[in-house]
Amino acid sequence: MLGAMQDWDLLVTKVIDHAAREAPNREIVTHWADGSETRTDWAGIRRDAMKMAQALEALGIKKGDRVASLAMNHARHLVSWYGVAGMGGVLHTINPRLFEDQLEYIANHAEDRVLIYDAAFQPIVDKMRSKWTSIEHYICYDPPEGSDALGFEEWIAPQDGDYQWAAIDERDPCMLCYTSGTTGNPKGVLYEHRSTVLHAIAAIQPAAFCFDASSVMLPVVPMFHAASWGLPFAGAMAGIKFVFSAVNEPAVLCDLMERENVTDSAGVPTVWLATFQYCDANDRPLPKLRAATIGGSAAPKFMIRRLMEAGIRVQHAWGMTETSPLGTVGGPTFDWDQLTLDQKVDKAAMQGRPVFGVELRTVDLEDRTKVLPRDGEASGALQIRGPWVIRRYFKADEDALTPDGWFDTGDVAILHPDGTMQITDRTKDVIKSGGEWISSVELENAAAGHPAIAEAAAIGMFHPKWDERPVLFCIRKEGQQVTGEELIDFLKDHVAKWWLPDAVEFVDDIPHTATGKISKKDLRDRFADYQLPE
Amino acid sequence: MLGAMQDWDLLVTKVIDHAAREAPNREIVTHWADGSETRTDWAGIRRDAMKMAQALEALGIKKGDRVASLAMNHARHLVSWYGVAGMGGVLHTINPRLFEDQLEYIANHAEDRVLIYDAAFQPIVDKMRSKWTSIEHYICYDPPEGSDALGFEEWIAPQDGDYQWAAIDERDPCMLCYTSGTTGNPKGVLYEHRSTVLHAIAAIQPAAFCFDASSVMLPVVPMFHAASWGLPFAGAMAGIKFVFSAVNEPAVLCDLMERENVTDSAGVPTVWLATFQYCDANDRPLPKLRAATIGGSAAPKFMIRRLMEAGIRVQHAWGMTETSPLGTVGGPTFDWDQLTLDQKVDKAAMQGRPVFGVELRTVDLEDRTKVLPRDGEASGALQIRGPWVIRRYFKADEDALTPDGWFDTGDVAILHPDGTMQITDRTKDVIKSGGEWISSVELENAAAGHPAIAEAAAIGMFHPKWDERPVLFCIRKEGQQVTGEELIDFLKDHVAKWWLPDAVEFVDDIPHTATGKISKKDLRDRFADYQLPE
Numbered sequence A, B: 001m002l003g004a005m006q007d008w009d010l011l012v013t014k015v016i017d018h019a020a021r022e023a024p025n026r027e028i029v030t031h032w033a034d035g036s037e038t039r040t041d042w043a044g045i046r047r048d049a050m051k052m053a054q055a056l057e058a059l060g061i062k063k064g065d066r067v068a069s070l071a072m073n074h075a076r077h078l079v080s081w082y083g084v085a086g087m088g089g090v091l092h093t094i095n096p097r098l099f100e101d102q103l104e105y106i107a108n109h110a111e112d113r114v115l116i117y118d119a120a121f122q123p124i125v126d127k128m129r130s131k132w133t134s135i136e137h138y139i140c141y142d143p144p145e146g147s148d149a150l151g152f153e154e155w156i157a158p159q160d161g162d163y164q165w166a167a168i169d170e171r172d173p174c175m176l177c178y179t180s181g182t183t184g185n186p187k188g189v190l191y192e193h194r195s196t197v198l199h200a201i202a203a204i205q206p207a208a209f210c211f212d213a214s215s216v217m218l219p220v221v222p223m224f225h226a227a228s229w230g231l232p233f234a235g236a237m238a239g240i241k242f243v244f245s246a247v248n249e250p251a252v253l254c255d256l257m258e259r260e261n262v263t264d265s266a267g268v269p270t271v272w273l274a275t276f277q278y279c280d281a282n283d284r285p286l287p288k289l290r291a292a293t294i295g296g297s298a299a300p301k302f303m304i305r306r307l308m309e310a311g312i313r314v315q316h317a318w319g320m321t322e323t324s325p326l327g328t329v330g331g332p333t334f335d336w337d338q339l340t341l342d343q344k345v346d347k348a349a350m351q352g353r354p355v356f357g358v359e360l361r362t363v364d365l366e367d368r369t370k371v372l373p374r375d376g377e378a379s380g381a382l383q384i385r386g387p388w389v390i391r392r393y394f395k396a397d398e399d400a401l402t403p404d405g406w407f408d409t410g411d412v413a414i415l416h417p418d419g420t421m422q423i424t425d426r427t428k429d430v431i432k433s434g435g436e437w438i439s440s441v442e443l444e445n446a447a448a449g450h451p452a453i454a455e456a457a458a459i460g461m462f463h464p465k466w467d468e469r470p471v472l473f474c475i476r477k478e479g480q481q482v483t484g485e486e487l488i489d490f491l492k493d494h495v496a497k498w499w500l501p502d503a504v505e506f507v508d509d510i511p512h513t514a515t516g517k518i519s520k521k522d523l524r525d526r527f528a529d530y531q532l533p534e
């Protein structure tokens, strides 16, 4: 050998070791479902994770076994992330908002051996227990007084915490997340130690979450949604303070943000919308954050503008469960200070730029072998490559990649010359009219810009001549009036003429998935017999 | 297989690919030795690196072969970093300020096959040529009009740039740097693709260089000094603008910083000192930087204070050639905003905190098996572990690690409970008096705080009763007066009584190494016959 650098595997255990060593007393605050609050710190998280690892081994859990959680955001859930990974297990974070058949499907598909759940989800556990065939042990994170469930703290208490993390290879799995089920049944993505650690190092850079020791993050994005966007790992790496809330009421969140000097928060657009509504109704200013990350679905412009006007840096992020999830983030561009507010809003309404480790390309929707130019115009199927991007779904027989090694996202996007990526649709939702593509997302965003519209969803309906024509389903804001004609008139200023919907239908609700996204699948089912007006 | 994430090796080629794809037109400016200026961009750097890779292959250079550079900072040097690594070669960046015997030793030890050099170093090449036994090809980065040397641009021009990066494993080497030779002959450190990429991702985080697209960096630290602290890789990853200067005159640097809107710079303390002196003499304000990184030797407090008072964030960094070199950096702590300026200066005078990927410990100087507490008091031998830390020196027969896998830095340090590391000395320079240790660095820093002292070096001299006693060698500032007694009086307020030097000797110069550090080895040699006063 000529010479060499050290062997040092990229392991999740090293992340928690680092946090406990370098930021031992940086706080982890939890607001629990019952309104109580507890405080621990990185040293405490690591100590409890070691005890939990011992407790799992005592149950006979082995390397590679799946341990499930059905829980909101709190410190004990965080302990489980490191405790399960640290003994070589795989934490499967189940989304409690999934439908019953999905809940049944994924726990059995994952072959979970242990389930640790919040008392709030006891009804789900009671209902599903007989259908879950592999779960041997049920443990409750926060058993109410008098409950006969085994409590998490009670369970790990007998362990002495004198534990050596299991011998793990950096390509071993540490976590299992299923996709949101927007386009079909949720699919399992098995994160590895290496992919998780690389994702976390990338996530703390200024162009992404921009974490340093002074950051105080309240993640509203749940720990069961794409690993809470990797925040619990990135935050440990940078030694930040976390504020968790097991309830997502805006009043609680705003109080917590104020009281704990929260600097950063992250959530899907509906979370930010709920914050706006609460603050308006209660005459409260928006929380004083440094940065707000919005992702999971497209962030509408009015939302971006309002946050920016409040002095908050907006990070519009795009990602998928399959990409750990960080794909692109809209941090400031090199010329940010020279842009007007309007220009900033326009830029931030796109999905941002890839950090190192993410490679993007778009290919023709019809001819997938044809790579499209990054010209800010051509829109095509978005494909991605990188060390934290999926190769093969959990238990699948085949890799989920193109013959030349790219993962097809199922999204339709435009790549701009400056690296900015703009999602225009999902391939399944794009509306094909007369051989041309109409972006359902752009139509919806334009409609949401009307002051009387609360939410809008565009889907393509069969048309004998044009193949498909767009129909817009809208919810009016409470107390507001607008007709379909008025809305179409309004849209004329914002989209091409041939994009204008053939009809606008006002509805009382629009179906959503378990992660709060519009479910076009359900909308299409609901309106299966819909007839376009002549 | 249960499921998996993608295979995606951490390669230096991916770094330049990323920069050229995502920030193709972000500028790379060079101020050349002849005063001319050129501009290229990341797309240009990659294009030229591909041509250079082809040109090297045309010379018969093979994977693993060493290609040397003897050059200052400029865009063609940067091209070489990626061109050599991209064809599987190893770039050996030679320090032109090394002494002749060192120059002879390292080029032959490295078995360099090609040397690419600046015209400014033609005299070195002419003198050494006959002693360098392995170099087959000499190429000049900037041949003056009429020179018969092969010019770099001329050499790569015939290539078409249609190149596929070589097939490289992430553990393959990409770069060879020798240490500064402060304590003995320079030792070769062979950086790998993986170690280099991980170091770069870590380096862009807010707690380290804090790079994003808006950063404009003028690295004064030379590209031959510990890979210019990894900046050329970190900067590419974040798509920053670089401003290089092949000359290090403060007037040129200050002009460039102003003209090119430089936000960041980095250099050893003497570089910052020269900037102060130039600005004072010319009644110019300090450059308006966001951040100044100081490393390579301890940054004195007056320097830190002055930069902070000018509104510049000070990043006092510690590292070694053996650690790629990032070990610790003094970015803001979590409570930074609550500190007074004095407290900030005191904190920043220590060497900062480790980023994720760096593990530190201190062990007893006499009993190396005894790990010391992180109590802010115990000082011991500093040891380090991590993916960008050396395992084995180039061509060494044995690993350079302790039996339990740590690299001993040769530095003496104190670890504080909040993670801050404080260098107190080198193990070879520490002064042992009556069984207790005196920190030569602290003595020097205290002396440098006297307004009449320009530079100070403390070394231990033999003492029949105490083993060693400190002697302080000092240079007075021009036109300033101070006696040894007055200085010792001054020191009484700053160090323990038994640390006070037995003698102060005023000298006209203090010997320095090739990277501008005080060479205590040479000082000890020069004063080998020194007698302590009775």
Ligand SMILES: Nc1ncnc2c1ncn2[C@@H]1O[C@H](COP(=O)(O)OP(=O)(O)OP(=O)(O)O)[C@@H](O)[C@H]1O
Pocket (backbone or CB within 6 Å): A179, A180, A181, A182, A183, A184, A185, A186, A187, A226, A294, A295, A296, A297, A298, A299, A316, A317, A318, A319, A320, A321, A322, A351, A409, A410, A411, A423, A425, A426, A515, A517
């Ligand atoms: N900023 C964003 N703008 C627009 N769409 C986004 C954004 N962020 C995420 N998305 C959408 O969310 C998808 C990823 O979501 P997730 O992994 O939670 O599951 P899903 O795709 O909704 O469900 P499933 O894959 O099971 O159908 C992306 O493919 C994209 O369609």
Ligand SMILES: Nc1ncnc2c1ncn2[C@@H]1O[C@H](COP(=O)(O)OP(=O)(O)OP(=O)(O)O)[C@@H](O)[C@H]1O
Pocket (backbone or CB within 6 Å): B179, B180, B181, B182, B183, B184, B185, B186, B187, B226, B294, B295, B296, B297, B298, B299, B316, B317, B318, B319, B320, B321, B322, B351, B409, B410, B411, B423, B425, B426, B515, B517
């Ligand atoms: N911020 C700092 N404060 C104090 N000392 C520092 C700092 N940064 C670096 N150093 C010193 O520089 C050393 C690393 O320097 P480098 O790798 O350039 O070679 P060297 O140690 O000077 O030379 P050699 O190893 O050949 O004797 C560290 O071990 C430490 O002693």
Ligand SMILES: [Mg+2]
Pocket (backbone or CB within 6 Å): A179, A180, A183, A320, A410
């Ligand atoms: Mg999906």
Ligand SMILES: [Mg+2]
Pocket (backbone or CB within 6 Å): B179, B180, B183, B320, B410
């Ligand atoms: Mg050294």
